[in-house]
Amino acid sequence: MDLNSFLTSLGTSFIIFVVLMLLFSWLSSKPSNNVVYYPNRILKGLEPCEGPRSRNPFTWIREAVTSTEADVISMSGVDTAVYFVFLSTVLGILVLSGLVLLPALVPVAATDDSVGLTQTTGNGNFSSLEKLSMGNVKAKSPRLWAFVIGTYWVSFVTLYMLWKAYKHVSELRAAALMAPHVKPEQFAILVRDIPPVSEGQTRKEQVDSYFKMIHPDTFYRSMVVTDNKEVNKIWEELEGYRKKLARAEAIFAESKTTGKPEGTRPTNRVGFLGLIGKKVDTINYCNEKINELIPKLESEQKLTLKEKQQAAAIVFFNRRLAAASAAQSLHAQMLDTWTVTEAPEPRQVIWSNLKMKFYDRQIRQDIVYVIVALTIFFYMIPIGFISALTTLKNLRKLLPFLKPIVNQNAIKTVLEAYLPQIALIVFLALLPKFLLILSKAEGIPSESHAVRAASGKYFYFTVLNVFIGVTVGGTLFQTFKDIEKHPNNIVSLLGTGLPGNATFFLTFVALKFFVGYGLELSRLVPLVMYHLKRRFLCKTEAELKEAWAPGDLGYATRVPSDMLIIIIVLCYSVIAPIIIPFGVLYFGLGWLILRNQALKVYVPSYESYGRMWPHVHSRILAALIIYQITMLGYFAVKKFFYTPILIPLPVLSLMFGFVCSKKFYKSFQSTPLEVACRELKETPNMESIFRAYIPPCLSSDKVDDGEQFEDALSTQVSRTGSFV
Numbered sequence: 001m002d003l004n005s006f007l008t009s010l011g012t013s014f015i016i017f018v019v020l021m022l023l024f025s026w027l028s029s030k031p032s033n034n035v036v037y038y039p040n041r042i043l044k045g046l047e048p049c050e051g052p053r054s055r056n057p058f059t060w061i062r063e064a065v066t067s068t069e070a071d072v073i074s075m076s077g078v079d080t081a082v083y084f085v086f087l088s089t090v091l092g093i094l095v096l097s098g099l100v101l102l103p104a105l106v107p108v109a110a111t112d113d114s115v116g117l118t119q120t121t122g123n124g125n126f127s128s129l130e131k132l133s134m135g136n137v138k139a140k141s142p143r144l145w146a147f148v149i150g151t152y153w154v155s156f157v158t159l160y161m162l163w164k165a166y167k168h169v170s171e172l173r174a175a176a177l178m179a180p181h182v183k184p185e186q187f188a189i190l191v192r193d194i195p196p197v198s199e200g201q202t203r204k205e206q207v208d209s210y211f212k213m214i215h216p217d218t219f220y221r222s223m224v225v226t227d228n229k230e231v232n233k234i235w236e237e238l239e240g241y242r243k244k245l246a247r248a249e250a251i252f253a254e255s256k257t258t259g260k261p262e263g264t265r266p267t268n269r270v271g272f273l274g275l276i277g278k279k280v281d282t283i284n285y286c287n288e289k290i291n292e293l294i295p296k297l298e299s300e301q302k303l304t305l306k307e308k309q310q311a312a313a314i315v316f317f318n319r320r321l322a323a324a325s326a327a328q329s330l331h332a333q334m335l336d337t338w339t340v341t342e343a344p345e346p347r348q349v350i351w352s353n354l355k356m357k358f359y360d361r362q363i364r365q366d367i368v369y370v371i372v373a374l375t376i377f378f379y380m381i382p383i384g385f386i387s388a389l390t391t392l393k394n395l396r397k398l399l400p401f402l403k404p405i406v407n408q409n410a411i412k413t414v415l416e417a418y419l420p421q422i423a424l425i426v427f428l429a430l431l432p433k434f435l436l437i438l439s440k441a442e443g444i445p446s447e448s449h450a451v452r453a454a455s456g457k458y459f460y461f462t463v464l465n466v467f468i469g470v471t472v473g474g475t476l477f478q479t480f481k482d483i484e485k486h487p488n489n490i491v492s493l494l495g496t497g498l499p500g501n502a503t504f505f506l507t508f509v510a511l512k513f514f515v516g517y518g519l520e521l522s523r524l525v526p527l528v529m530y531h532l533k534r535r536f537l538c539k540t541e542a543e544l545k546e547a548w549a550p551g552d553l554g555y556a557t558r559v560p561s562d563m564l565i566i567i568i569v570l571c572y573s574v575i576a577p578i579i580i581p582f583g584v585l586y587f588g589l590g591w592l593i594l595r596n597q598a599l600k601v602y603v604p605s606y607e608s609y610g611r612m613w614p615h616v617h618s619r620i621l622a623a624l625i626i627y628q629i630t631m632l633g634y635f636a637v638k639k640f641f642y643t644p645i646l647i648p649l650p651v652l653s654l655m656f657g658f659v660c661s662k663k664f665y666k667s668f669q670s671t672p673l674e675v676a677c678r679e680l681k682e683t684p685n686m687e688s689i690f691r692a693y694i695p696p697c698l699s700s701d702k703v704d705d706g707e708q709f710e711d712a713l714s715t716q717v718s719r720t721g722s723f724v
Contacts, residue, residue, distance in 0.1 A: 006506070010510050013511055021518065025057030036526055063599070069081050071599065072084060078176045078607060079604060081172060083558075084598075086165070088591065090620070097154045102580060105146055105150050109136045109143075112136050134576065147635075154574060155653065162617060176610070178676075185342070187320050190312070194206070196311075208222055218318055219318075223693055224312075225309070225314070225354045227308040236697075238294065238297055243540075252283065266282040314693055316689060325676075328670045344448070345607060350445055353445055372457050435457045436451070436454040452612050452615050455555060458557065463626065467564065509583065517590060565586050632646050
């Protein structure tokens with residue numbers, strides 16, 4: 001990539017960002033777009049805009065910057081606030097690193113006598129920027145000491161910022177957990193791997209007697225998990241017909257006009273996809289199906305509660321201190337029976353996983369790890385080819401018939417500016433959902449835990465495939481002939497090519513923060529989808545609300561994507577310090593734009609009170625260790641005699657991780673008792689806490705049999721089934 005292509009990429013990306021930001025300012029001022037740009041505020045009963053509509057187009061920036069951490073927690077929860085601690089921490093690392101590295105290392109590299117800065121080609125070859133990197137310093141040069149000091153500086157800054165962040169997040173989590181408001185999950189524990197029931201005893205009697213014996217004063221009641229596959233299928237079918245009925249009634253009401261007051265009753269066919277079969281009156285047909293399914297559902301509910309009990313339960317206590325203490329206690333002598341953990345939030349329980357046995361979960365976890373390893377390996381092949389093939393030089397070699405096209409200056413500039421980066425971004429977009437499915441297949445009990453697990457897998461993937469795959473793959477492809485002639489020089493050749501890969505990652509990071517965050521802010525895709533659905537598909541208020549539902553921040557993909565940028569910027573921070581401002585822009589813009597989205601747009605789908613932070617912390621630390629090992633290798637390539645002086649750095653990082661784990665992690669794994677013992681503002685309604693965990697498919701709609709249904713819940717088995 002030459003300098004013109006790089007500047008074209010950067011300039012075009014910046015123009016796109018400015019256009020998207022101006023579009024956002026204009027579109028968000030239209031009242032008809034409120035549900036797209038302010039759904040979080042609307043759902044909380046607040047006015048979409050705090051000030052007048054005709055305000056400054058950049059007011060959102062002031063609102064984001066002046067918002068406090070308490071504002072974020074109030075609007076989007078503790079998890080979102082912790083995510084902003086992560087962004088602020090990385091931003092602090094890069095700013096402090098850049099303040100030293102840019103003025104210190106760039107002049108050292110640029111003024112090295114081995115290569116003159118003025119030796120550029122007539123067309124402004126990109127090597128003029130490469131001469132600002134460590135690659136421009138000759139082997140064995142005493143100037144390399146400056147880069148050694150820079151390596152130590154980045155390491156110490158990162159460790160300092162991580163320590164501060166861990167302490168702050170620990171305080172945030174403790175403050176949220178000791179809040180005086182009643183949270184159902186703080187009064188419950190999840191019990192799995194319950195042993196077989198004794199003869200003449202029900203599962204509920206077994207669970208109740210066991211916990212009454214151990215916790216006689218604080219045990220409230222239990223809810224045995226049931227297999228809800230069949231009842232959930234009936235319930236979903238019933239809900240589907242209720243939605244169809246509401247839609248049909250809305251269409252019928254619309255058809256009543258002054259000229260035709262009787263209206264036109266909607267009809268549909270009952271065959272495949274409504275395309276074939278007998279034509280029926282939709283309203284009458286839906287009513288018939290609803291009347292048919294209600295007794296069927298009630299019958300299946302009773303059958304499920306009595307005969308489909310599983311070896312898992314949620315146990316409730318009348319004090320949150322008792323629940324926290326029970327969740328941290330070893331209840332059974334054998335590890336694979338009566339496994340007790342804290343209960344997840346009701347809205348994030350993965351019911352179908354609760355029934356999985358201890359060894360089933362272990363085996364599934366091992367199988368998933370093998371699948372992930374194979375996925376990483378096989379993805380590395382196409383990603384390596386993408387990084388190599390999508391360079392213009394290699395395209396000319398492999399596809400000579402494209403020469404007349406790619407040799408045109410305009411096409412050449414655009415292709416060099418965007419092709420490799422867009423190809424990589426598109427390829428990466430295919431993976432996250434697959435990894436989330438794999439994580440849930442392990443038997444993980446909650447959505448937040450599954451997201452953390454998927455995020456971890458995606459992190460390993462991005463490190464091995466994107467960072468290492470692109471770096472090694474691209475360099476190998478470009479130097480293949482040299483390696484073939486001199487196979488013993490492969491390490492030296494790879495090291496020499498490392499600074500050149502910084503140009504690819506510079507453009508990749510710029511594309512991510514300018515175009516990616518521009519699209520995030522403007523919300524063009526959700527806006528278009530909402531108006532299309534509103535115009536052609538939505539007939540009821542429920543359908544309209546579903547059309548503009550914003551979703552959450554999407555930590556499963558967002559955090560690993562941010563981690564990839566951290567790895568790239570850290571690893572090249574000393575080799576090519578010019579990348580640091582791009583990293584600062586990425587995380588600075590991310591903090592600003594996502595702050596706006598968190599306050600006004602996204603609605604959290606669950607709350608784990610910052611439990612993702614230890615995972616985020618360990619992955620930033622892993623990025624730091626990768627950076628330190630990279631620098632060790634690169635100094636060795638430079639034949640620097642004092643390279644071993646860097647060996648203490650990864651050792652220090654590992655020790656730091658060990659200390660942090662011992663000091664902080666347990667308070668994230670379990671609720672500290674000194675936190676759980678705080679007084680509540682009100683006396684908890686234990687019945688409401690119990691019913692919060694009842695899945696919709698086991699709830700009764702008829703007031704008449706509420707008493708009968710409650711009796712089934714309390715005497716046969718608490719109904720906490722598994723969504724499938």
